[in-house]
Amino acid sequence: MRISENVLLLGNGHFNHYIVGQEQAALIEGGMSAGIPAFTQQWESLKPQPEVSHILALHSHFDHVCGIPAFRKMFTQAVVWASAGTEKLLSKDKVCNAIQLGDQLVSEVYLNDNRISEKLAPFDPALLKIDQVVGQGDVIDLGCGLTLEIIATPGHSSCSIAAYLPAEEVMFVSDAAGTAISPEVIAPVFFQDYDLYLDSIRRLMDYPTKVLAVGHGEVISGSDKVQSFYQRSLQSAQDAFEMIKNKLRAGASEEDLASQLYDQYMVGGLADYPKPIMLISLGQLIKNVAQRI
Ligand SMILES: [Fe+2]
Structure with a gap:
């Protein structure tokens, strides 16, 4: 699906992948x-196919990097880019092995309910390696007047970055x-740090944005809808913070609260994890709140 003149959305509806550029592409x-089967x-069926020269991972969580080994095989000329934090984590064998195990478990869920038709072989963890590091203020030039500006967006994870395509005002967040x-509910996912999470969203709001290209689910189109998404996400995080704070003060255990948040927010594609x-x-999110009360 084309979401702007030079950006295509591929994927299975939960794992979004974006192709940016029509000749050379990221x-x-x-x-x-x-x-990967849906992407492939x-x-x-894509005609013409651009030459994928860049693969950009926006953070190191397992649901955002495990396709990289397959993409390396599909796009052998591509250079894999990510933040310094992602590069550091994915240089550790222990981390890569744990990520690979998580990947296999999700593939089993997909296989068991026939969302994929064949058992997928585990990938080589060495293929998770990052080739090039990018950070706040860096610009990736894709040619044909297309650039991606990198914005550090900590809070969800310390290694999170967003990429902004100024030519078409698309934010890959x-x-x-x-x-x-759901269309109404945005899960508050300040897994690293509550204040950094709010600050990152507020900074993103300053970029003129026609399309918010999210990691999972429906892309948000239209400047007003993008701003509304950010506002609702801030509110959701603030509401969750207050709720957790009040329950902790009332004596709730962190374990019970984690279970409650799991039932409340880990639905849809997130329930496959x-x-x-x-x-x-x-x-970690609950500890974030506990440290502030
Ligand atoms: Fe994540």
């Missing part, structure tokens, strides 16, 4: 192995502005 978002089918789990991994992330 592939933004690494997704997971379970999303769409890619193969990954999970930095929250994850919409291994529960223990998501409970750890939600536990």
Whole structure:
């Protein structure tokens, strides 16, 4: 699906992948192995196909990097770009092996309910390696007048970046502005730091944006809708913070709260992820609040 003159959205509806550029192109978002069959089918029917010269991962969470090994095989000339934080994490064997295990578990969920037809072989963790580091203020030149400006967006994770395409006012935001789990609800995902998360969203709001190219689910089109998404995401985070603060003060345990947040927000595509991994992330979010009361 074309979301602007030079940007295509591919993927299975949960794992979004963006192709930016029509001759030379960047592939933004690494997704997971379970999303690769849908991507491949769409890619193969794409005429003409641009030459993918850049693969850009916007943060290191397992649901945003596990497609990279497959993409390296599909686009052998492409250079893989990410933040210094992502590069550092993915240079550790232990991290890559854990990420690969998570990837296999999600692929099993997809296989069990026939969303993919064949068992996927585990990828080589060495293929998660990042080739080039980018950070705040860097500009990636894609040729033909297209550039991507990198914006550091910590808060969801310390390694999060967004990429802004000024020529078409598209913001590739990954999970930095929250994850919409329905048209009405945006999950508050300040897994690293609450204040940094709010600050990142507020900074993103200053960029004129016609399309908010999110990591999961529906793309947000139209400047007013983009601003409304940011506002609702800020509100969702503030509401979650207050709710957690009040429950902790009333004596709720962090474990019970993590379970409650899991049931409330880990729905749709997020429910396919291994529960223990998501409970750890939600536990970090709760600790964030606990440190501030
Ligand atoms: Fe994430």
